[in-house]
Amino acid sequence: MTLRVVFLGTPAFAAPSLQALLADNGMQVLGVMTQPDRPAGRGQKLTPPPVKVLAESHGLDVRQPVRLRKEPDMIDWLRQQQPDFLVTAAFGQILPQEVLDIPKHGTVNVHASLLPHYRGANPVQWAILNGDAKTGVTTMLTSLGVDEGPMLLKIETDIDPDETAADLVTRLAVLGASILPGTLKEYASGRLKATEQDASQATHAPKLDKDAAMIDWHMSAELIHNKIRGQQPWPGAATMIENQIVKIHKSLAPQRWADSKEFMNNGKPGEIIAIIKAGIVVQTGSSPLLIESVQPPGKPKMAARDWANGAIKHDTQPLFHSPEKVEI
16 A cells, blocks of 8 residues: 655754655655745855755655645645654644544654653753753644644654754754654554543643743753753854854863863863863853854864964953843
8 A cells, every 4th residue: 555645844844754764665755845035155155945846856846835824725635645644853833623534544744752751842951951861752633733733653762961952953854754654554443542641741842932941050061061062053152252242163072072171170160271282171050061162253163272262361250141122
């Protein structure tokens, strides 16, 4: 039996799922919906989303609604495909009930968390921000409630203490793709039953904005480290020194830094207490944190040691600080 599928997805996270469907002989991808092309990069050139690029390379029909729920012609196109499934992966738009009613077997979403934990826009980022040791991907039936639908399959993975959100998203995209075709086949055949989520166990992963970038150096080293890696690439992590914003790209997990005890309690939160070969040592609310990579204003990302040697006067007490609100 060949399953007829329309795929709805937009960013790089979604591309492996579409590729998995295209590579499976039991699937017929009828077409793709994705977000409109957007300006990107320094030149703000109109750029197609990764899913569109992949779909067009396979000769698929691609539709790009601005707001699907307000575009009857796009909804009519979906009906005309007569799909067995709609499959969504980071599509970026909430589907109305009239769309959810179209496919024969339902709409399956690839969600980057172990539901019911981390429902919402930024599940990968919040898993790292909260210091979780594990995460995963859940395939689920889509309902009107955000990420509240019944669960189908799950796949779990460990989170490395130094892994960034960007790196983890890439890994989870591949993991999700690995269980997607099987989810559709098993559910369509009746061998896989959907399981309702326990709403009492649900946690939420709200969207992050640029105001979340600023580091509070009174927090613990572990929380700051999780913020730096969990907010890559957006909204990033940043601080200020001498009225200049410095972006912090990489730090080292406190438990992996063997020399951290050498610098214990040598300064106040935010103070750069040492410049060493591996980077700069900054005091936090708990213990020192090693910063390995930074980006000063108007310059590319660079080794923290190189930046500090050129930017910091060694006869001063350099101190990172973070106002409540600042343009990043």
